[in-house]
Amino acid sequence: MTERAEPAPQQDGDQPIVFIVDDDASIRRALTNLFESVGLKVEAFGSALQLLHAKPPEVPSCLVLDIRLPGTSGLDLQSDLAKANIHTPIIFITGHGDIPMTVRAMKSGAIDFLTKPVRDQDILDAVQAAIERDRKRRELNRTVSTVRSRFESLSSRERDVLSLVTSGLMNKQVAAQLGLAEITVKIYRGQIMRKMGAKSLADLVRMSEALGIGANKPDAQT
Amino acid sequence: MTERAEPAPQQDGDQPIVFIVDDDASIRRALTNLFESVGLKVEAFGSALQLLHAKPPEVPSCLVLDIRLPGTSGLDLQSDLAKANIHTPIIFITGHGDIPMTVRAMKSGAIDFLTKPVRDQDILDAVQAAIERDRKRRELNRTVSTVRSRFESLSSRERDVLSLVTSGLMNKQVAAQLGLAEITVKIYRGQIMRKMGAKSLADLVRMSEALGIGANKPDAQT
DNA sequence: GTACGGGACAAACCTAGGTATAGGGCCTCC
DNA sequence: GGAGGCCCTATACCTAGGTTTGTCCCGTAC
Incomplete structure (x- = not known):
């Protein structure tokens, strides 16, 4: 048939x-x-x-x-x-x-x-x-x-950094929040970009949106 | 009643x-x-x-x-x-x-x-x-x-820059595509951040997503 | 026990992003 | 005709982002 x-x-x-x-x-x-x-x-x-x-x-x-x-x-x-x-x-x-x-x-x-x-x-x-x-x-x-499977390949620290970075914090702010040195954040950040296959921060932000991570939606003040 | x-x-x-x-x-x-x-x-x-x-x-x-x-x-x-x-x-x-x-x-x-x-x-x-x-x-x-009303307050050049920046290009690449000097792009970029009320690039990317601009969705290669 | 991966950090170095100041050209509105 | 907006650029300077190399601690899997 x-x-x-x-x-x-x-x-x-x-x-x-x-x-x-x-x-x-x-x-x-x-x-x-x-x-x-x-x-x-x-x-x-x-x-x-x-x-x-x-x-x-x-x-x-x-x-x-x-x-x-x-x-x-x-x-x-x-x-x-x-x-x-x-x-x-x-x-x-x-x-x-x-x-x-x-x-x-x-x-x-x-x-x-x-x-x-x-x-x-x-x-x-x-x-x-x-x-x-x-x-x-x-x-x-x-x-x-x-995107999700790539995210799952991240270590737990990398995930922490990812969510803070994509929420718009600077490396030094991320470091402060996690109690790390700024250089450490930079290194994780590089690893994240590689593992996620992101060519730019914009890319990374869109991926984290797709995953529903740290989604502080567009604001309306300032 | x-x-x-x-x-x-x-x-x-x-x-x-x-x-x-x-x-x-x-x-x-x-x-x-x-x-x-x-x-x-x-x-x-x-x-x-x-x-x-x-x-x-x-x-x-x-x-x-x-x-x-x-x-x-x-x-x-x-x-x-x-x-x-x-x-x-x-x-x-x-x-x-x-x-x-x-x-x-x-x-x-x-x-x-x-x-x-x-x-x-x-x-x-x-x-x-x-x-x-x-x-x-x-x-x-x-x-x-x-967000839309802020976007409408941008000049046409600023909009050009916005769409390329949020698509993940570096300032010099944006400059090349628009036939501008890199410094010019930097200046527009600063104006965009101020006019849009974005505190970070991540913010700006999310706003442009909400507006449906240059939406090169999360990729899957590399 | 040693090899491996994660986590953390430092020094050195380079690139990218961003501001301030200053200036020129062009067009429009009053 | 001058004020103001947009567009464009340069110099100078500073901060943020990012890589490389190397080092150390820890736990666990073989």
Whole structure:
């Protein structure tokens, strides 16, 4: 259903995938055809459990869920995924949903909530938006986790210095606060720049912002 | 209905206000009583037009709208307000709403979408959340607009220098890019720090982030 | 026990950042 | 036509930032 006879088993590039979960085989088929007709990769499942057994994707992707599923409902699946820290964007489809369900789904971050019969264009638009959001989320995630792993390579003293330096203190002030000699701070500071891969203080400040460190936000006095 | 006989006409502090728009006077009365019973200020209107004629509030606030209103509907009011750059959080109440309406409202940023009969606790929770969101939004706004107005006090050359400096370049590199002498850059840089009220480069970088300037986000190579 | 890493510091040295003073050119507003 | 703003630069001088080399203490892992 999904095979495309790619000779290179690795080179998916960043070809997005749409995951479909619906217990009605004819709907799965129809949606699969629709998405494949616009060049999207598709994987379809009959239940939430089957989806959860599949490995989380490494490319931009989204979920198209029927609200009413055998076993775990669409909404439950949504919160299970959130708890498992899987934030793939979700599009719901429903035959007989109600407003509270809709509100819950949307509050929990769903991209869209469509009622049957679904217009092809509506769901294609939603899928497009969902994949775009996922692409951005993944990109941000990559950046932040690179920075975080570098931060974790810092020794505890280096972290102390980092937070004071990025909060705008001069070396001698940092030294005073930590009870160190200024030269020691300078040396740590150099090590920090190297370990974090920062080419400038501005860089370092932005990284520490991304990590949420010593975030004394822009002030308003003086 | 709202008067509290404050002798000081100015000193509202940051006492939040709930705006109610509903064409049914008995509902207006009931909601007003409910909100006032928990110590909230309330202003109630019978139509979208009346609300638009009132001045936008300067304290944290939220709107409680019936979807079905005479003249402009609740959803239309929501998009009108967005167009007018008024971002007061909205809670919808509806007797006979449908899913597409709900989706539209939630996508446009509504806090909640409640169906009649509304449980007191539900709407109080929603109002609390809405006001909290508005408070944060206003705070962020104040900070950013202070920074923005300072930025606007910079001369065009100073802005050039600001963007290059906060992107991490050294004075001499900035000078080269702008075809200036290094000393000139230093002088502008000092003027920038003074005009922006930045006590350190770190400060300046954070301000320029808040303004979305030269935002070369944290990198990932080296 | 010794090798290793973290922590801390010093002297020497160099570069980058920043201020003050002074000056020139240009344009605009009153 | 002069005052004031922006733009640009130079000299002189001082402070802050940063590297290198070398030294010492400490704890722990092998």
